[in-house]
Amino acid sequence: MTLKLDLHIHSVSNGKIHVDCDQLKESLLKKGLHGVAVTNFFDISHALLLKEQLKEFIIIVGQEVWTKDGHVIGLGLKERVTDFLSAEETIGRIHEQGGIAVAPHPYLFVSFCLGEKVTSLPIDAIEVYNGLAGGLLIPNFLAKRAAQKRNIPQVASTDTTDAASIGQTYTEVLVENPDRILEAVRTGQVKLHKRALPLPFAFVFKGLFYSSNVAPCPVHSFPCLVCGKTMAVRMFKDKRYCLDCGKEEWTRIVCCTNEHFLCIECVAKRNLAISQEMWGTTKEAIKI
Ligand SMILES: [Zn+2]
Ligand SMILES: [Zn+2]
Ligand SMILES: [Zn+2]
Ligand SMILES: [Zn+2]
16 A cells, blocks of 8 residues: 655645644545645644544645745744745754655746755755646746655645545555654655646736736635735736834735735744634744
């Protein structure tokens, strides 16, 4: 027997629960998966809760950490990893608590990625197939090339917030014992199953061309923390002021409907405050 796992999903995005216990269970049963890694930004509280609630499945507690150099995923975490450190320091902290570090979508230009740094950082695996980027071809091609050049283990995952899309692409780990999953990923005992998620054309184009009438991305939702409408990527960078701290920043990512903008540090603070309210996450756990 082997274990089929989607190693990168977001159950919560900017304070909104997208995948709850029942939805995750239904999706795993439908897709015939053994489990997922819940890799939300900023906080691991919901991942811990799902692990507690879904004992019949494998729920790996993870976090997509927002480093200074781009996103880094920690898998098998016991504690939240501090955001906004260097990628190298972040990877060190993931390893310190017995986790493994994966570079997600290293060449996805619209996202916050490690880029060429992926070729030298002490990561354990590279996400060579990101379901969201599947239809774009080039980002995943470059990721695979980087992994092959370094002879580093590879994983495939969806990176979705959409319960129905979980497991569209996944990693089959060639071990039977769930306790050996991380070790198996680190040593490349995996088989990848790659199927792209549908490209959200309407969402991307409306956002790029400054439409204010944009429905949330169907496969990876990122709601505005101020008004709940969707955030989207604009064609050009504009100078914005963070609504919470006043910091000036050039950005392409804003709330489409009401032009709200928060800097990423304030986005993290608001997310952690919401976690504290929703799950009673302790003050120490949410200290930035
Ligand atoms: Zn990411
Ligand atoms: Zn992600
Ligand atoms: Zn807004
Ligand atoms: Zn701010």
